[in-house]
Amino acid sequence: MGLNGKYSVGILLTFMLLGIVMLYVFPVISMVTGVRSITGDTFFISRLAIWAVFLIILLYSHYIEKESFLVQKEKKYSVSFGIKAVICLYLFCVFGGAVINLLIQNFIHKEESSKILQFASIFKNNYFLIIFTCFTAGTVEELLMRGYIQPRIEKIYNSPYAGILVSAALFGILHSTYGTIGQVVIPFFIGIIFALFYKKYSNIKILIACHFMIDLISLMAMNFIDFKHLSVF
Template sequence: MLNITYSKKTVLICGIILSTLLPILAIYSSLLFKDLGFSKETQFYISRFTIWISLLLLFLYSFKIEKQPFLLWKETEYPFSSFVKILFITFLKLFVAVYIVGLLIILFKITGESAALNKILTLFKKNYVLLFFTCLTAGITEELIFRGYLLPRLEAILKNKNLAIILSSIVFGFLHIGYGTLLNVIGPIVIGFVFAIQYEKYRNIKILIICHFLWDLFLLIAKT
């Protein structure tokens, strides 16, 4: 657990706010180009590129303002066999968690069709490069921001790892509120919760990046 001063705490809180606001601004940045004649594909590409820019800004903030590494938790290195095993365990936990929540959603009859998601899926059906780039962007940027950056800093401030895991998962879930349905928030909260637990346990962001990328890739290919 990190021991931080008042001034350091203020800087960390500002970083936490940035890690929440920058991805939101990046996602909705494409709206600025809506009336400029850009196609839906181009607008979507712009929103993905701006997420990378938000990650870069967060990197600069950690180095220049916080004056510390972006990843507060030192990466634990594993032999290849152990790496693959942990990756498989993470994927399995994710599948079980999503499956159980899916059953509960059916049980409580929580339904909702996301018009926004359907429009995106239509784009992906026409452009698999965009689909792949989207999965790659989500896997790398979202894990680095919400698990690599946000989670350790929440834990440092709150002095409570369980609360940090829950809050980071909720923030991650509400990042997807633009899809317009409760289901599109619940799902990412569950996914964020599983990934946060795994990062807390194994301290290896690369495992989460690969797992997140593959999960999104398989899911989107299945939907398209």
């Protein structure tokens, strides 16, 4: 199998494993532990499963592809540039996502995700779980979606646009398990912005920091507002 074939298998494996975790991790945890409802402990275990997916893909890149996990070479920037980039990306994603969410709420239908409502109660005043969840999402999702998938798609099709669009599409699809249109469209929008940034600046650390910041501020805000207002997220 050629390198592009190995890349294709790795991308498919990444998407399948993440999809399996998103869809079936809680039923499996429930079957093993006997705990029927989602609790802070079971949610923590589910985040460990996401780290396990990252480890599998890391090993695949090392032993099967025999290449660096990040095939797009990282560029170094000053701390001031990194801070400005994180803030600009955050504002662009949040305001853009807010506009998309407003359009969906007003022109399609009002959406409420039962999963988001359920998770909100789990995160209530559980600051360790909030931070660990945000760290997991920011680190693993960026390393896999932008760091691993995007440049490999680009190499397979010899097109940066393919890498940007496919990685963003997969990012959106993986969020579809939350059950609303907004939870697909907004991550797709953010995926496009992040993928464009990664293509131009080749720095995954800035994207990890921004992703962490978006999730942390959102979850902390959810922690302090009434559940009936959660549709804004």
